[in-house]
Amino acid sequence: MLRFAALAVTAAVSAYSAAKAVVTLDTAQAHQPALRAAVAQVDPVVSPASISKASDGHYWAQADVDGRAVRFLVDTGASAVALTKEDAVRLGFDPLRLDYVYRVTTANGPTRAAMVRLSSVAVAGARVSDVDALVIEDGLDASLLGMTYLGRLSGFEATPTTLVLRP
Helix, strand or coil, X not given: CHHXXXXXXXXXXXXXXXXXXXXXXXXXXXXXXXXXXXXXXXXXXXXXXXXXXXXXXXXXXEEEECCEEEEEEECCCCCCEEECHHHHHHCCCCHHHXXXXXXXXXXXXXXXXXXXXXXXXXXXXXXXXXXXXXXXXXXXXXXXXXXXXXXXXXXXXECCCEEEEEC
């Protein structure tokens, strides 16, 4: 019983000290703009990014992939980011040197794919690092922004007119 009482007193003192520190920080912020800026940098507010629905009814995302622009069809049904051979070449991959060991099914039927790693993918400010992607050997008309990117966001939501990405 004495142990629980000591624990309760310790918790109460810790809570009081923490509250006092918050009040002190709040007072200091009112008088020191530099401190306010430093606190803001530690806890940035990340706003959601959005993509408007295209006239064809799809969400098309212009992404920055490893410093290069790639246009993706957003596909929540795709397990992975999937690249056309053309986009893979623009990103610096040599399709002839890739190992197409994965069997995948696209809208055009079964084909093979090779795994690659993208250093970063950013869509409207929603950046994800170290994204696994597949280079599709044949049959992909557009690169797909799939779940190896979307699943690493804190969330995403499709509305009738907009796709909202939450970093």
